Amino acid sequence: MKVAIIGGGPAGLYAAILLKKQRPSADITVYERNRADDTFGFGVVFSDATLDNFEKHDLPSYRRITQEFAYWDDIAVHFRGTVHRVGGNGFCGCSRQKLLLILQERARELGVALQFEVDIDDESRFADADLVLLADGINSRFREKYVGHFQPEVDVRANKFAWMGSTRPLDAFTFIFQETEWGPFIAHAYQYEAGHSTWIFETDPQTFERAGLTGLNEQESAARMADIFGWFLDGHKLLTNRSMWRNFPMIRSKRWVKDNMVLLGDAKASAHFSIGSGTKLAMEDAIALAEAMQNAPSIKAALEVYEHGRREEVEKTQHAADVSLVWFEHVDRFWDFDPVQFAFGVMTRSKAITYDNLKLRAPDFVAEVEKSFARHVRNSGLDVETSKPIVPLFQPFRLREMEIANRAVMSPMCMYSAKEGVPTDFHLVHYGSRAIGGAGLIFTEMTCVSRDARITPGCAGLWNDEHEAAWRRIVDFVHGNSAAKICLQLGHAGRKGATKLMWDGMDRPLDEGGWDVVSASPLPYFPDSQVPRELDRASMNAVRDSFVAAAERGQRCGFDMLELHCAHGYLLASFISPLTNTRTDEYGGSLENRLRFPLEVFEALRAVWPSHKPMSVRISATDWAEGGIDGNDAVAIARAFAEAGVDLVDVSTGQTVRDAQPVYGRMFQTPFSDQVRNEARVATMCVGNITTADQANTILAAGRADLVALGRPHLVDPFFTMKAAAWYGADDAFCPPQYLPGKDQIFRNSVRDRQDLEELRIRAKPKTRAELKAEATKPLAAE
Helix, strand or coil, X not given: CEEEEECCCHHHHHHHHHHXXXXXXXXXXXXXXXXXXXXXCCEEEEEHHHHHHHHHHCHHHHHHHHHHXXXXXXXXXXXXXXXXXXXXXXXXXXXXXXXXXXXXXXHHHHCCEEEEXXXXXXXXXXXXXXXXXXXXXXCCHHHHHCHHHHCEEEEEEEEEEEEEEECCCCCCEEEEEEECCCXXXXXXXXXXXXXXXEEEEEECHHHHHHCCCCCCCHHHHHHHHHHHCHHHHCCCCEECCCCCCEEEEEEEECCCEECCEEECHHHXXXXXXXXXXXXXXXXXXXXXXXXXXXXXXXXHHHHHHHHHHHHHXXXXXXXXXHHHHHXXXXXXXXXXXXXXXHXXXXXXCCCCCCHHHHHHHCHHHHHHHHHHHHHHHHHCCCCCCCCCCCCHHHCCEEECCEEECCCEEECCCCCCCCECCXXXXXXXXXXXXXXXXXXXXXXXXXXXXXXXXXXXXXXCEXXXXXXXXXXXXXXXXXXXXXXXXXXXXXXXXXXXXXXXXXXXXXXXXXXXXXXXXXXXXXXCCCCCCCCCEECCHHHHHHHHHHHHHHHHHHHHHCCCEEEEXXXXXXXXXXXXXXXXXXXXXCCCXXXXXXXXXXXXHHHHHHHHCCCCCCEEEEEECCCCCCCCCCHHHHHHHHHHHHHCCCCEEEEECCCCCCCCCCXXXXXXXXXXXXXXXXXXXXXXXXXXXXXXXXXXXXXXXXXXXXXXXXXXXXXXXXXXXXHHHHHHCCCCCCCCHHHHHHHHHHHHHHHHHHHHHHHHHHHHCCCCHHHHHHXXXXXXXXX
């Protein structure tokens, strides 16, 4: 077998090593445009888990690499005159040049041919090769040559960064957040060998311009950074090596394989430097390719296995990198945070590390986080313990005069089980059991303000006395048997009305028994959906008045809170999104105009809803579609509602148009809550694939939301919150007297179960290489 590898970086060299080990008789040649000892950049970083992978696949190169590495456990966050150190992370750094020389030596040892200073721009010279690996880096000329086939998407990020080095020794992976007269600068720094450390400097484009960095050469830029970070560099120099400021390109390729050619490493996909995964991904690509080649019946089959099997892991890493880079791009959102909360946000920014995970590895740090959170709650006027506080999820929260006992919320979820709008015994059990189960706040499903406002024939309503009596029965039960507060969510289906029950075909039009539907503009949801009538002024008045009448009924029912549904493509949302509002009157065009009618409805509700009771609004913070609402629009929408008197923004996303392309994942909507909360400066509730109390604690402690709504977890477990209270020792959680023996038991058992699990995790967690190295060099105790 003949293999040609274009690119002598970590991906190409490691692939050559693994393929040669697998097929000793193979003719494998690596072609590199630079000299053997050329390298750009300074150090590379790997986690212990990555080194474990290297150890398994090529022990000789692994041993050489680990002999050269600098190890550390701590991450140090410097912010506003403070430093927080978080241990147990297991990282190691190595000179990029030494890594390449080690891989070159190992490849030669195995019989791989290495050709340097050979610039390949035409793969036809390898017509006799069975396999061609395209590992020619982030600016891959072959990816661009066959751009129509590989179909790369290149997202050039806004922040500027420059890669430099220093002689400053470091004993931790170090983040420095530095305020300057021009704006914030960030340093990502780590030691990779004795006397040498990598320094990546980053800032936003506005700060970059104000600081006068445009047009400076490498030495001038290094001098400016030395001035800014001189207090930490402590007289040590900054070193340069092609250290020009640039923008990071996030690269995703639709295809990785063309005939017998395959993209590896940065040529196919990049991951932001803030999670330190570029070289890791490159070398793990080589591992995945070698494993695919191991037993495949043909090279074509092997490449298919590689691409399909490897893509999910690469995309997961890229998603984590995306979330991380966005955090750094918007660090100014968090600049007024308490430093310990800021440091917690740094640690949990990519969702890879959560509250419980961090508490296990850095309990003292998380104890600081808990105290900081509790102090903030106390400063808001609530009497809470601050010396030994309970976790954030079980801290109280106040909206106007409504105080809730904890931050766990049962999300509004349509049950499609009402009879002509009347809530039934099903609803009484559904809401009552979740209230008894401990949630601090429960939301009704979208409750429709008129018969023709329903989504489906099974939707609940509040437009007549029978509805009012049924809802009052539910509210009275919640208040009489739990500590939960209950919020009425009012909405109008708009163009998504007159559709089938969810389990019969979500959003599909009724075959019979439908009703006329209305919207901001006459645009059907599906091509075969009913074309909605565009609301005129008289109809808008009627809709507004139906909302007001329903709110007045809700007040008589005794609801604690009122939410206006302006999301998910329903009637009011159809005015807000430019994808569903094509009007040319004063209710169309600009965002200000598109908000006019939803705000009019909200203000009418606020006028009749008691002033001591809070109101919230649910918005879609993005339409997940080109030309639609995005996160910046969501901030403007939230600000407009806040000025009108909203107390909480319930941040959801999407469901506006059928061709939307949402990006799902754990806590996938939380970044929008984060943006709205910390830019619009309004309280938010997040929702969306949040499934555990651990995730909720992470979100709250990092300041990404004030309340956490959980939907599906509450569907399968009405006592989700009570179980979480037992797990975290929130023993003042309310429980009706009938259930107290059960509460006592689960609280007793949870103490033991938590201790057992933590001990198991500690025993199962291998020692980091830094810990092992420290033990190996520790002097023996005197006998």
